[in-house]
Amino acid sequence: MVAESLLNTGDTAWILMSTALVMLMTLPGLALFYGGMSKKKNVLNTIFLSLSGFAIACIIWIAYGYQFTFGTSIAGLIGIPTNFFLSGIGLDMIHPDTTIPELLYVVFQATFAAITVALISGAIVGRMKAKAWLVFVAVWVTLVYIPIAHWVWGGGWLFELGALDFAGGAVVHLNSGIAALALILVLGKRKDTRLLPHHLGYSVIGAALLWFGWFGFNAGSALGANGLAANALITTNTAAAAAMIGWILIDIWKTGKPTVLGAITGAVAGLVAITPATGFVDVPASIIIGFSTVFVSYFAISYLKPKLGYDDALDAFGVHGLSGTWGAILTGIFACPAINEAAGLLYGNPNQLVIQLISIVAVAAYSFILTYVIAKVLDKVMGIRVDDRTEIEGLDAKEHEELGYRI
Amino acid sequence: MKEIRAIIRNERLDAVKDALEKVDCKGITVVDVKGRGEQLGIEENYRGSSYRIDLLSKVKISTVVPDESVEKVVQAISEAAQTGNVGDGKIFITNVEEVIRIRTGERGNDAI
Numbered sequence: 001m002v003a004e005s006l007l008n009t010g011d012t013a014w015i016l017m018s019t020a021l022v023m024l025m026t027l028p029g030l031a032l033f034y035g036g037m038s039k040k041k042n043v044l045n046t047i048f049l050s051l052s053g054f055a056i057a058c059i060i061w062i063a064y065g066y067q068f069t070f071g072t073s074i075a076g077l078i079g080i081p082t083n084f085f086l087s088g089i090g091l092d093m094i095h096p097d098t099t100i101p102e103l104l105y106v107v108f109q110a111t112f113a114a115i116t117v118a119l120i121s122g123a124i125v126g127r128m129k130a131k132a133w134l135v136f137v138a139v140w141v142t143l144v145y146i147p148i149a150h151w152v153w154g155g156g157w158l159f160e161l162g163a164l165d166f167a168g169g170a171v172v173h174l175n176s177g178i179a180a181l182a183l184i185l186v187l188g189k190r191k192d193t194r195l196l197p198h199h200l201g202y203s204v205i206g207a208a209l210l211w212f213g214w215f216g217f218n219a220g221s222a223l224g225a226n227g228l229a230a231n232a233l234i235t236t237n238t239a240a241a242a243a244m245i246g247w248i249l250i251d252i253w254k255t256g257k258p259t260v261l262g263a264i265t266g267a268v269a270g271l272v273a274i275t276p277a278t279g280f281v282d283v284p285a286s287i288i289i290g291f292s293t294v295f296v297s298y299f300a301i302s303y304l305k306p307k308l309g310y311d312d313a314l315d316a317f318g319v320h321g322l323s324g325t326w327g328a329i330l331t332g333i334f335a336c337p338a339i340n341e342a343a344g345l346l347y348g349n350p351n352q353l354v355i356q357l358i359s360i361v362a363v364a365a366y367s368f369i370l371t372y373v374i375a376k377v378l379d380k381v382m383g384i385r386v387d388d389r390t391e392i393e394g395l396d397a398k399e400h401e402e403l404g405y406r407i
Numbered sequence: 408m409k410e411i412r413a414i415i416r417n418e419r420l421d422a423v424k425d426a427l428e429k430v431d432c433k434g435i436t437v438v439d440v441k442g443r444g445e446q447l448g449i450e451e452n453y454r455g456s457s458y459r460i461d462l463l464s465k466v467k468i469s470t471v472v473p474d475e476s477v478e479k480v481v482q483a484i485s486e487a488a489q490t491g492n493v494g495d496g497k498i499f500i501t502n503v504e505e506v507i508r509i510r511t512g513e514r515g516n517d518a519i
Contacts, residue, residue: 195453254455261453302455
């Protein structure tokens with residue numbers, strides 16, 4: 001325990017604010033972003049997936065998630081839990097190497113666990129039983145998110161190896177994107193796999209709230225109100241803007257017309273890609289990261305998905321999995337020692353790129369295998385896919401007995 | 408007596424209603440419908456994939472008029488609903504055997 005006098009009110013105020021911003025990313029940000037893209041008959045179910053994912057992850061985090069993630073490491077694999085339900089964490093405790101309360105760090109991190117699991121839901125809309133989703137969230141956060149967060153952020157083996165992941169490129173985006181892919185391989189394709197958004201206006205509001213909240217997600221990860229936070233904020237905003245322009249240009253190149261869904265998809269892909277790099281790279285690099293990542297996600301969504309035939313409904317894998325991977329790779333290239341004492345390939349340290357690749361492969365493999373097994377077991381135990389009639393008539397009416405629209 | 412049914416663009420509904428009032432055709436029934444014409448719908452493009460939307464939203468207006476009013480009513484609808492673009496819609500005219508006003512029991516032209 002560190003003395004209370006080390007607490008900095010400016011830092012604390014900023015992380016309090018950042019926590020609220022990250023919460024806003026899931027509810028209503030992600031809920032509206034996904035809700036608008038889904039079919040009219042599934043809008044409430046889609047929003048419910050984000051709502052329930054957030055609530056369950058937050059409770060798990062308080063109960064034992066934080067302890068297993070940030071407790072003293074056992075062989076670099078998982079933390080030792082010492083105080084369940086945060087018992088023993090007092091108001092005067094300061095998080096090590098920071099000037100903010102331990103309790104604040106706990107809740108800031110809770111919002112990360114919550115949005116990660118909610119991101120997965122974009123892939124599975126329109127066909128997963130609501131009750132199966134609730135169980136999946138609890139099991140997935142426990143068995144997949146917590147160990148990976150420990151490896152990368154909690155003093156685990158990837159942390160010791162020197163993997164760079166400022167705000168969650170591997171832990172949040174690559175992890176959720178790969179998990180989404182594993183889950184949909186077990187769930188199977190929907191009968192109608194067309195992406196025909198029922199209300200793109202919702203998605204625009206959702207994407208804007210994501211962008212806004214991402215300032216807390218990335219700049220909050222500096223854990224203080226300082227120059228590093230400012231660098232994270234400016235690189236975040238710049239990458240998102242560059243990525244939006246990138247997708248607009250691809251749209252014009254491919255079809256002759258810019259699209260609104262393309263513009264906001266580009267922005268989100270840029271935000272994903274800059275996330276691992278945001279506290280390690282300078283502003284010019286953030287333009288390259290943002291602009292280049294849309295080519296990766298666009299390729300995955302418009303070529304890879306139809307060719308391979310997996311049904312990533314709202315492109316959780318295409319956007320988060322692949323732009324998260326791309327961002328993690330480019331972090332190993334563009335990490336600038338002048339920003340945060342870490343050098344990438346461009347600054348004479350090719351080893352960093354190797355470490356990034358190891359972290360990508362490790363996180364992707366663990367996330368895919370565990371998620372696949374969890375989904376298979378749940379399918380055997382309770383069945384995870386809705387019946388044909390529910391899928392055709394809509395999950396709102398059949399799974400929730402509610403309708404999003406009365407008229 | 409004839410029933411005149413017109414399938415028109417949603418955004419021309421107010422203009423058609425006004426035009427019908429001017430030719431003394433007051434009783435109309437309006438329903439939202441979906442359909443397609445010779446073009447088989449439109450193309451929409453989402454995240455690099457094109458989808459053909461082959462059922463478009465339209466409005467169907469239905470009214471029953473005396474035989475002598477048919478031409479002016481058709482004229483009114485045609486002018487008000489026309490934009491000159493593909494998808495302006497169609498008008499159908501059919502015979503009506505009998506009309507009965509429920510409140511009074513009147514029949515035929517008196518009941519229209």
